[in-house]
Amino acid sequence: MSYRAPVNDIRFVLNELAGLSEVCALPGNEDTNPELVDAILEEAAKFAEGVLAPINRNGDLHGNTVDNGVVTTAPGFRDAYHQFRDAGWVGMRGPVEYGGQGMPALVTMAVEELWCAANLSFSLCPLLTLGATEALHHHASDELKSIYLPKMISGEWPGTMNLTEPQAGSDLAQVRSKAVPNPTGDGSYLISGQKIFITWGEHDMADNIVHLVLARLPDAPAGVKGISLFVVPKFLVNADGSLGARNDVRCVSLEHKLGIHGSPTCVMSYGDNGNAVGYLVGEANRGLSYMFTMMNHARLGVGVEGMAISERSYQQAVAYARDRVQSRALGSDDASSAAIIKHPDVRRMLMTMRSQIEAQRALTYLTGAALDKAARHPDAAEKQKAQALVNFLIPIVKGWNTEQANEITSLGVQIHGGMGFIEETGAAQHYRDARITSIYEGTTGIQALDLIGRKLASEKGTTAKVLLTEVAATVNKLKAAGDLAVIGDALEAAQEATIKTVDYLLATFDSNPRAAAVGSVPFLKQMGILLGGWQLGRAALIARQKLADGEGDAAFFESKISVARFFAAHQLPQVAALAQTIRFGAESALEIGEELL
Amino acid sequence: MKALVAVKRVVDYNVKVRVKADGSDVDIGNVKMSMNPFDEIAVEEAVRLKEAGKVSEIVVVSLGVKQCEETLRTAMAMGADRGILVETEAPLQPLAVAKLLKAVVDKEQPQLVILGKQAIDDDANQTGQMLAALLGWPQGTFASKVVVADSKVDVTREIDGGLETVALKLPAIVTTDLRLNEPRYVKLPNIMAAKKKPLDKTTPADLGVDPAPRLTVLKVAEPAKRSAGVKVASVQELVAKLKNEAKVL
Numbered sequence: 001m002s003y004r005a006p007v008n009d010i011r012f013v014l015n016e017l018a019g020l021s022e023v024c025a026l027p028g029n030e031d032t033n034p035e036l037v038d039a040i041l042e043e044a045a046k047f048a049e050g051v052l053a054p055i056n057r058n059g060d061l062h063g064n065t066v067d068n069g070v071v072t073t074a075p076g077f078r079d080a081y082h083q084f085r086d087a088g089w090v091g092m093r094g095p096v097e098y099g100g101q102g103m104p105a106l107v108t109m110a111v112e113e114l115w116c117a118a119n120l121s122f123s124l125c126p127l128l129t130l131g132a133t134e135a136l137h138h139h140a141s142d143e144l145k146s147i148y149l150p151k152m153i154s155g156e157w158p159g160t161m162n163l164t165e166p167q168a169g170s171d172l173a174q175v176r177s178k179a180v181p182n183p184t185g186d187g188s189y190l191i192s193g194q195k196i197f198i199t200w201g202e203h204d205m206a207d208n209i210v211h212l213v214l215a216r217l218p219d220a221p222a223g224v225k226g227i228s229l230f231v232v233p234k235f236l237v238n239a240d241g242s243l244g245a246r247n248d249v250r251c252v253s254l255e256h257k258l259g260i261h262g263s264p265t266c267v268m269s270y271g272d273n274g275n276a277v278g279y280l281v282g283e284a285n286r287g288l289s290y291m292f293t294m295m296n297h298a299r300l301g302v303g304v305e306g307m308a309i310s311e312r313s314y315q316q317a318v319a320y321a322r323d324r325v326q327s328r329a330l331g332s333d334d335a336s337s338a339a340i341i342k343h344p345d346v347r348r349m350l351m352t353m354r355s356q357i358e359a360q361r362a363l364t365y366l367t368g369a370a371l372d373k374a375a376r377h378p379d380a381a382e383k384q385k386a387q388a389l390v391n392f393l394i395p396i397v398k399g400w401n402t403e404q405a406n407e408i409t410s411l412g413v414q415i416h417g418g419m420g421f422i423e424e425t426g427a428a429q430h431y432r433d434a435r436i437t438s439i440y441e442g443t444t445g446i447q448a449l450d451l452i453g454r455k456l457a458s459e460k461g462t463t464a465k466v467l468l469t470e471v472a473a474t475v476n477k478l479k480a481a482g483d484l485a486v487i488g489d490a491l492e493a494a495q496e497a498t499i500k501t502v503d504y505l506l507a508t509f510d511s512n513p514r515a516a517a518v519g520s521v522p523f524l525k526q527m528g529i530l531l532g533g534w535q536l537g538r539a540a541l542i543a544r545q546k547l548a549d550g551e552g553d554a555a556f557f558e559s560k561i562s563v564a565r566f567f568a569a570h571q572l573p574q575v576a577a578l579a580q581t582i583r584f585g586a587e588s589a590l591e592i593g594e595e596l597l
Numbered sequence: 598m599k600a601l602v603a604v605k606r607v608v609d610y611n612v613k614v615r616v617k618a619d620g621s622d623v624d625i626g627n628v629k630m631s632m633n634p635f636d637e638i639a640v641e642e643a644v645r646l647k648e649a650g651k652v653s654e655i656v657v658v659s660l661g662v663k664q665c666e667e668t669l670r671t672a673m674a675m676g677a678d679r680g681i682l683v684e685t686e687a688p689l690q691p692l693a694v695a696k697l698l699k700a701v702v703d704k705e706q707p708q709l710v711i712l713g714k715q716a717i718d719d720d721a722n723q724t725g726q727m728l729a730a731l732l733g734w735p736q737g738t739f740a741s742k743v744v745v746a747d748s749k750v751d752v753t754r755e756i757d758g759g760l761e762t763v764a765l766k767l768p769a770i771v772t773t774d775l776r777l778n779e780p781r782y783v784k785l786p787n788i789m790a791a792k793k794k795p796l797d798k799t800t801p802a803d804l805g806v807d808p809a810p811r812l813t814v815l816k817v818a819e820p821a822k823r824s825a826g827v828k829v830a831s832v833q834e835l836v837a838k839l840k841n842e843a844k845v846l
Contacts, residue, residue, distance in 0.1 A: 087784045
């Protein structure tokens, strides 16, 4: 099934909701403007549709194979990566001084959506490279940066992130991999240990791979404060920049997974022969905090993945619903069978998918714009406000987009009926591929704890209350906008319910943290739905204005209003129910004896 | 050697156009527009000739509304060196386009002019031929292979029943067919660089050309809907129907 980049929808969100022109006006972004972004989107769309989407099924069918440490990727992946690299997409957000294009996060995010939707497995390789690049750029010495960054930003040497070990998943304090000073005394370290779940840890698409590895130094304190970050290249790099000896790091095996089969998930072994050379990034024992600076970006990236895979699933479901003829249309005089898109429940399912995707795209891109403002806004207070907004929204975007991706791609299968359960239609691949997104880079549970703790309680709800006030302003505009008032009413009810849960969580977090934690994921979902509905309300107001002005494509703007109305009727009411669960549901989850579970 | 490539901004090939309610034209009010695919092939060929050292400069020309600038920027992102926009709101027919291009050619003095064999909106397939006639230059149309050597160009043409190779003395006109090449994916740094390449603007009046249409469109209509078929019981009935009703036998 082919993929069509939703360029019009993306452009609408960028320009009308996320404030692309404001982002372009930030210092350092002078070279970017909406026309250039248009041109970039068009070309990225061609690449995603023409190169990445056609090999998506190859990745699923063939997966990767490993033979004696050598990983062979699925047919077409290597060639596609070379095209991707040569087209300069890897370095889109990379720092200009190392050969990147220095594009704003917001613009990069829009392009990443296309890569993720076209081929989620493929997109993970450049996404992880970006994360590794950022970690090095912010924390490594100039020497390490000059050796590795130009090659990583050009895409010649992709990067990986080696955090997880069998006993250290969500709890990285358990990391056991070791680093000892190299007896040669050259300042490098010898790394040993096993890392698991290493995405694109080994493959045949590049000459070298740059691993970022968490490990403990001999004298390191126990726990999270004793973890350091190291660069461990697959091939050592000579003084002149050429590739030297093969380093003592190898892929021991590939995981057998539920989805994203095109992406090799490696078990990596460091120092089997006692000779895995690594270089310390920044200061000793600061590794975890270095990782966390870019974990935020990575989490946002996974939020984009969730939304993107939902879009892919939606496109396939719509195409099937238009094509599949089955049963007469309800209430029609025509006795002949109709395309299933005419059936009310199929429409409900399609709109459930579509409205959530549009809400997620708006909220996600809003976060991207805030990320740019937090990085580059000239006014210190605005900068700080934007950073607080980013911090608050990231667990919501990550958690909500990916939890819903599971439901949305499941509806994508459902719309296909029995054929959805059959692999050949391809609907099932999206469903399986989506499943990991609510797990990796911190499960939804981890995101939700982060949200109610570090993001809500620790700042006494400041950012949450700012957002609730902004939602209220949109409510007032909607209620004064004639036929949009119905959206305003639904949004208002959701906003009021959320005020109560915020108060409840702030009151409970310290006194009864276990009770607060039971409500954390429902609260994350509640915030996602409320803020998504808020964005769609804004979209409806803008669309109404455009229609009144006779500007642009009327059908497009009318669809924005329909989508917002649907979301207000089908999604926003869930906020009040979630509020009940959050406020009154803790005891029932905690009272039952553990042995009875 | 300088090459000049003409590019047209047309309705994107993925768009299903609709006829306006009054039957005067197709409705292209809010649809996606992009470079005519045959012209993309023309730009790609020029860029390949430049990469092979046969061409030293590529000038792209587009004629029409202001937004044709985007089409020119795309061509420059693919590798063209500079752009010329002949800006006009007037509807342009092939003869007017050929005359305008002749005026540009007179100014620019390229040795090679490459155009798409036709545009996917009006499918006229006339501009290249008309331009050749106006300039008095040789033409190689429907090219599936272009070899430039010294002062000539060998053009392999896609014709009914096979291929024909013609040798043209430069300067010459080449129009491209689909099999000539596969246009490249544009590189991100080149999109940025294209913004900074020179783009000159001129008008039909500046070029001394009256672009007024010579042909009048009487009516635009959707193709007739295909009516439902019938099942025949036997071969005999089918043959009878083909003979008597369809009258094709």
